[in-house]
Amino acid sequence: MNKLKNCSGCGKVYMEIGQGMCIDCYRKEQEDEQTVYSYVRDHDRCSIKQIVDDTGVKERVILRMLKQGRFIASGFQINYPCQGCGTPITTGKLCSKCSNDIINQAKRLEAAKVVKKVDKSSTMYNASRDR
Numbered sequence: 001m002n003k004l005k006n007c008s009g010c011g012k013v014y015m016e017i018g019q020g021m022c023i024d025c026y027r028k029e030q031e032d033e034q035t036v037y038s039y040v041r042d043h044d045r046c047s048i049k050q051i052v053d054d055t056g057v058k059e060r061v062i063l064r065m066l067k068q069g070r071f072i073a074s075g076f077q078i079n080y081p082c083q084g085c086g087t088p089i090t091t092g093k094l095c096s097k098c099s100n101d102i103i104n105q106a107k108r109l110e111a112a113k114v115v116k117k118v119d120k121s122s123t124m125y126n127a128s129r130d131r
Helices: 023-042 048-055 059-067 096-116 124-129
Strands: 003-006 013-016 045-047 077-081
Touching (some): 023 048, 023 059, 045 048, 048 059, 059 077
Parallel strands (some): 045 077
């Protein structure tokens, strides 16, 4: 069922039908996406900052396009910061170093869980029962 919502772009009330914003802002974002796509086509290896500075398109539009995989199929590479350390990356949310750090932390936590398990046969309660 459709709901009335406030547009995240301009704030006016609109009927939500799945686009996440009013029709005017949706059309504007479609135009912005075409601008970004044209820019990226001419500047194969660029950063999000370069795109924002040169086109005036909002960063959130570019990030949404990246999340939707709009540039992967085209073969373009856009650099954006790793969410962990800020190193420029072209895919995913984390660079390989931050990904490896998280994997190693998970392994250490799992190892700590194994060490914390208590051998119940040697607890005081069980030891007194055996007598």
